[in-house]
Amino acid sequence: MEIKSVISFAEKHSQRFIDDLVEFVEIPSVSSSSEHIDDVRRCAEFLKDKMLQSGLQRAEIFETAGHPVVYGEWLAAEGKPTVLIYGHYDVQPVDPLELWESPPFEPAIRNGRMYGRGTVDDKGQIYVHLKAIESWLSEHGQLPLNVKFIAEGEEEIGSEHLEEFLENNRELLKADSAVISDTPMFKKGMPSICYGLRGLAYFQLNLRGSKQDLHSGSFGGAVKNPIHALAEIISQLKDESGQISIPGFYDDVIPISKKEHADLSALPFDKEEYREDVGAPALFGEKGYSVLENLWARPTLDVCGIWGGFQGEGAKTIIPAEAHAKVSMRLVPNQNPERVGDLFEAFIKEIAPPEVEVSVERLHGGDGFVADVSHPAFNAAKRALQKGFGKKAVFIREGGSIPFVQTMVDTLKIPCLLIGFGLPNENAHAPNEWLDLENYQLGIISSIYLYEELAQN
Numbered sequence: 141m142e143i144k145s146v147i148s149f150a151e152k153h154s155q156r157f158i159d160d161l162v163e164f165v166e167i168p169s170v171s172s173s174s175e176h177i178d179d180v181r182r183c184a185e186f187l188k189d190k191m192l193q194s195g196l197q198r199a200e201i202f203e204t205a206g207h208p209v210v211y212g213e214w215l216a217a218e219g220k221p222t223v224l225i226y227g228h229y230d231v232q233p234v235d236p237l238e239l240w241e242s243p244p245f246e247p248a249i250r251n252g253r254m255y256g257r258g259t260v261d262d263k264g265q266i267y268v269h270l271k272a273i274e275s276w277l278s279e280h281g282q283l284p285l286n287v288k289f290i291a292e293g294e295e296e297i298g299s300e301h302l303e304e305f306l307e308n309n310r311e312l313l314k315a316d317s318a319v320i321s322d323t324p325m326f327k328k329g330m331p332s333i334c335y336g337l338r339g340l341a342y343f344q345l346n347l348r349g350s351k352q353d354l355h356s357g358s359f360g361g362a363v364k365n366p367i368h369a370l371a372e373i374i375s376q377l378k379d380e381s382g383q384i385s386i387p388g389f390y391d392d393v394i395p396i397s398k399k400e401h402a403d404l405s406a407l408p409f410d411k412e413e414y415r416e417d418v419g420a421p422a423l424f425g426e427k428g429y430s431v432l433e434n435l436w437a438r439p440t441l442d443v444c445g446i447w448g449g450f451q452g453e454g455a456k457t458i459i460p461a462e463a464h465a466k467v468s469m470r471l472v473p474n475q476n477p478e479r480v481g482d483l484f485e486a487f488i489k490e491i492a493p494p495e496v497e498v499s500v501e502r503l504h505g506g507d508g509f510v511a512d513v514s515h516p517a518f519n520a521a522k523r524a525l526q527k528g529f530g531k532k533a534v535f536i537r538e539g540g541s542i543p544f545v546q547t548m549v550d551t552l553k554i555p556c557l558l559i560g561f562g563l564p565n566e567n568a569h570a571p572n573e574w575l576d577l578e579n580y581q582l583g584i585i586s587s588i589y590l591y592e593e594l595a596q597n
């Protein structure tokens with residue numbers, strides 16, 4: 141099948157592809173909020189219809205104990221390999237709303253960018269594939285390989301029910317390789333193949349000092365303040381050199397090899413420029429490692445939120461009864477989130493002052509991932525990106541997590557290509573999320589090539 145006309149189709153319809161994405165972004169599919177439960181479902185139904193309209197032979201909603209999974213397929217390329225494309229149609233909450241320059245669910249185009257929640261994470265990148273598929277099927281009525289497409293609605297809340305879906309539908313999802321576009325490129329103009337992700341272990345700490353708030357004059361000096369206790373605990377989680385102090389935490393961490401150290405050092409990374417982008421007076425990370433190593437190949441621990449006591453206007457003299465914190469750890473491959481949870485809980489119990497009650501709640505977790513890049517699928521990806529962008533692809537890892545990736549690779553025993561078309565500064569999870577529309581187009585074109593390249597594997 142001739143590919144030139146498929147590329148011309150995508151070029152001719154580039155404006156419509158943008159208009160189509162607007163409709164998808166307009167649906168507020170915020171998975172974490174019960175208020176949006178109907179919107180999430182409406183979004184799934186919408187996507188199912190769009191899969192059929194783009195020419196897939198079959199598209200269905202699969203129920204889970206949580207938000208639905210959308211599945212579509214085109215399986216008429218006899219004797220050709222099958223690619224499984226994964227994405228997520230759910231999005232993050234929008235708060236703080238007042239910081240958005242245009243409403244999050246009314247996509248607005250400014251300076252070649254589409255602004256809106258989910259534009260890059262991950263609706264735009266789902267559409268990259270849907271539009272590449274549409275281009276092939278409109279031009280030739282055929283794809284160069286078989287395609288299975290799943291989009292889940294719970295990625296942003298930990299993909300809790302996807303493993304069960306996978307277990308129950310192993311045959312349905314059987315494929316030769318997987319492709320996911322849900323990661324950023326290293327930089328604009330640098331097509332990137334991501335071969336590693338970090339895992340995650342997320343906790344909530346709950347401290348109680350007294351049965352209710354106490355008058356700080358009548359009781360101050362006689363009881364331990366749980367906020368102080370929490371501060372003491374938090375200050376012991378990491379030392380000045382950025383090392384995590386939980387005993388046994390590093391036991392399963394695979395050291396960075398000489399080759400990988402050299403590879404990562406060869407990427408064009410400017411530390412000062414990065415610091416300026418972040419807007420911090422100075423960077424902080426585990427000593428002995430480069431910034432990219434600390435971001436991609438070393439684990440980390442962060443307090444994501446902390447609360448307790450009096451937060452209102454003016455002063456209120458109390459000793460609060462409770463204090464809380466959210467603590468997340470980004471893990472590296474071979475670290476197990478449950479084991480890390482056990483180590484964390486044991487350490488907290490050990491260091492917690494006896495005057496407070498402490499409980500550790502486990503919120504969610506997922507494994508990290510590192511790919512074997514010697515698999516031929518990676519060469520196919522390189523060739524496709526070279527053709528799509530006219531530039532050589534770089535190999536990167538990422539610090540974020542897509543917990544489903546390792547589960548899928550383990551269960552289906554297939555290689556997984558993380559080929560994202562986002563940019564690091566597109567404000568994913570933050571106000572004014574945007575998608576670079578040139579990358580949207582280049583992503584579609586590269587994916588058109590990718591299917592053909594994977595068909596030859």
Ligand code: BES
Nearest residue numbers: 295296297298322323324538539540541
């Ligand atoms: N697309 C991201 C994952 C990502 C972000 C990969 C940055 C590489 C770089 C995904 O939607 C996401 O936000 N994942 C969550 C997972 C969590 C909610 C279980 C994350 O990383 O925090």
Ligand code: MN
Nearest residue numbers: 228261262322
């Ligand atoms: Mn995502």
Ligand code: MN
Nearest residue numbers: 261296568569
């Ligand atoms: Mn996300």
